Amino acid sequence: MKNEITNNQKRIFSGIQPTGNLHLGNYLGAIKNWVNLQRDIPSIFSIVDLHAITVPQDPMKLRDSIHEVTAAIIASGVDVKKSILFNQSSVKEHTELAWIFNCVCRIGWLNRMTQFKEKAGKNREKATVGLYSYPVLMAADILLYKATHVPVGEDQKQHIELARDIASAFNSMFTKENEEDFFSLPEPQILGTATRVMSLRDGTKKMSKSDASDASRINLTDTKEQISNKIKKAKTDPNPLPETMDELKSRPEALNLLNIYAALSSQTISITLEQFSGKGFSHFKPLLIELAVETLSPISSEMRVLLKDTKEIDKILKIGEEKAKNIAEPVLKKVKNLVGFIN
Ligand code: TYM
Secondary structure, three states: OOOOOOOOOEEEEEEEEEOOOOOOOHHHHHHHHHHHOOOOOEEEEEEEEHHOOOOOOOOHHHHHHHHHHHHHHOOOOOOOOOOEEEHOOOOOOHHHHHHHHHOOOHHHHHHHHHHHHHHHHHHHHHHHHHHHHHHHHHHHHHOOOOOEEEEOOOHHHHHHHHHHHHHHHHHHHHOOOOOOOOOOOEEEEOOOOOOOEOOOOOOOEEOOOOOOOOOOOEEEEOOOHHHHHHHHOOOOOOOOOOOOOHHOOOOOOHHHHHHHHHOOOOOOHEEEEEEEHHOOHHHHHHHHHHEEEEEHHHHHHHHHHHHHOOHHHHHHHHHHHHHHHHHHHHHHHHHHHHHHOOO
16 A cells, blocks of 8 residues: 655655764764654655765675664664664665756756865866765655655755755646645754764864764764763863853854753753853863763664674665655656656
């Protein structure tokens, strides 16, 4: 039985790339919110391997990363009985819808995407077409399930705005007169205090999988000792923690560490600031280490257990694939029909 869905059903979609180690930014900016949101809203989460190959990948490492990222998502608390978890390339409808959206999206819209500019850098002529049109595939990921809410970190906001533009353009090009718009417009869900976790070495740079320095990020697989050493060595400034948010804003490293503390303890930044104002980093850092270890150690040990049985991970992904296809197939069929294909 295929699941026909209507536009007024709430549905979450989000994805994460299987490239290298997942880090604290991925956890606090995305996965922690997925875990909370899945309780109340039907949710679909994807390991987006098609996105990963927009930059060169070693095939063996890619396969390992798919398993590792799946394990990290489950170990963090995504409930695979309740939510759908699947590998993007196993549902071919993503690429098919992306092609149709390539014929809806305008080049001018893609030219505004800041992440492409950052990732391609000066070497733009050598970047792949996939890297350039990646936000179109992301729009297809979301709209293929008619998702209404998309929990992500701050860096993905512009891509979700593009997905809204594509949905609107598709609606005006293809929705029949007197019929309800085919796609509703997805809302970004940028939640918590750590929507943009910064590098531990430089509070003005985003924490990222691709940073050459491993000391810049806390990986979900780091040991207690690694977490502790990285936080001990994290860049700070010589002053005690301030009293007001205004003062904190001009101190990027202090702001970042306090935001991380606030997000890990699920409290607001102002309460966190109140708790630590006037205290030095020598007082604050050990408490941050304790909290980070307390949160991340159970995740990394559960990941290690799950990774001992990759066949079981494949089974979980297969179940997710079937459930995802049940939703995706009828949506794509209707899209093809609206576009004028015979199917
Ligand atoms: P990706 O794999 O780069 O990151 C996965 C999620 O982690 C968030 N994130 C961060 N949040 C806070 N601070 C950071 N330093 C940080 N770094 C990463 C990202 O915002 C993201 O939520 N294009 C997406 C994957 C994707 C997707 C989708 C997301 C593909 N299709 C559809 C939502 C819906 C990406 O590359 O995320």
